[in-house]
Amino acid sequence: MNQKYQVLQALAESKVVAVIRGESAEEATALSRAAIEGGIRAIELTYTTPHVADVFRALESENVLLGAGSVLDAETARHALLAGARFIVSPYFQEEVAVLCNRYGVPYLPGCMTIREMVRALEAGCDVLKLFPANSFEPSFIRSVNGPLPHVKVMPTGGIHLGNMKDWLDAGAVAVGIGSDLNKAYRSGGHAAVVALSQNYTRKSVE
Structure with a gap:
């Protein structure tokens, strides 16, 4: 198995991707370490x-x-790869990023909302598509997409929480992206709160 598909398999096995947005590098590092301590394997x-x-x-x-x-x-994608990123995510499809990622055998997960966008991304070699913002859709959207495009793999991000993540996974999501919950937990309860929340996400993902 080549490196690209090893990463895709690891994402699918993790089921939960912590999307870390920090007001500083220090905050992002602290958030990430707390999420990792809580069992999240993809950041x-x-x-x-x-x-x-x-x-x-x-x-x-x-x-x-x-x-x-x-x-x-x-x-930015090239900078990320040199920094150590093993997959690249964007809020929309960008052809130049797809070309770069294909050149280096790195998964590129662009944000897509329509069938046209999804087909364009698939034709550019994207294996997993980010549904963003997911809170504009219902989990059944994945099955609707998989009618005409049965091979599409989707990672919903935006509006995912403990109450609906299992619905998305059961509907066929390869993984889910979470973020705002972690930031809220960190600002209200610090490190321990993020660890506890991450543990809850990790447990929920395997129920």
Whole structure:
């Protein structure tokens, strides 16, 4: 199995991807470490976080799959790969990012909302598509998409929480992206609150 599909398999096995947005590199690092302690095995470090490369360096020794999110162009994608990202995520499909990721055998998960966008991303070599924002859809949307496009794999992100994540997974989501819950937990209860919430997500994903 090549490196790209090893990463895709790891994402599918993790079921939960923590989307980390920090107001600083220090906050993002602390959030990530708490999520990892709580059992989450896949972390998406967003490029909206200041000095995000420092977060990649801080986490490079952790036994976790690191990816980059909020990637808007090929230059940022290349920076992320050099920083240690093993998958790239963006809020919409960007052809130049797809070309770069294909060149280096790295999974690219672009945000898609329509069948047209999904087909375009598939034709560009994307294996998993991010449904974003997922709170604009119902979990049954995946089955509707899989009618005409049975091979499409979807990772819903945006509006995913403990109350609906299992619905999405049961509907066929390859994994779910969570984020705002972690930030709220961190700001209200710090490290321990994020660890506890991450444990709940991890348990829920295997029920």
